[in-house]
Amino acid sequence: MRRSRKGQPVTEIFKQLLCFFLHGTSRHLVFFDTLAKDAGYAAVIESESTSMLSSHSVKRFFRSFRWPRIYLFRHLLQRMFLWRLKLEAPDVVILGIDTMVMDNDEAKVRHGVRPTYKRVKGF
Structure with missing residues (x-):
């Protein structure tokens, strides 16, 4: 996903996106600009203040997904779901x-x- 050394590692992007979705205060990507200025939020999610994502970097990240990659990601999520389901083996x-x-x-x-x-x- 990262085409140059200038961008954030993919693991850091996914971590910040997951925390953003769990945070739930705002559904707008421009809220990343507010979170990037908050040093307390960066400390809570254990990220450096300099590595916080901006709304533009999140938009560029989402724009990098093309349909074949989206299909592969969905397939990966489905396989992980089925693997976890077989591992847990719930009744219902x-x-x-x-x-x-x-x-x-x-x-x-x-x-x-x-x-x-x-x-x-x-x-």
């Missing part, structure tokens, strides 16, 4: 899906949808 696996009702009353074609919630014809 519950996979949740977050659903929401969308108001689709003004659509011309609804593909045979019936009212779902409070007379809203949505998906």
Whole structure:
């Protein structure tokens, strides 16, 4: 992923991205600029203040993913999930899906949808 020595190591990028997602304060990538200025946050996630990511570096990192690489990454995640599943061997696996009702009353074609919630014809 890193094409030159100037960028951050991939492990550091993934660590900061994971901490960003777990932090949950903001969903906007520009929040990385705020986190980069916070020396306390850098100390908590055990990173150097100089190695904190900016929003531009995160955008460049995400732009480096192309469809073949995304497919390989998804395949890797699926293999890791199945490996972990076989290792743990649980009796029941519950996979949740977050659903929401969308108001689709003004659509011309609804593909045979019936009212779902409070007379809203949505998906």
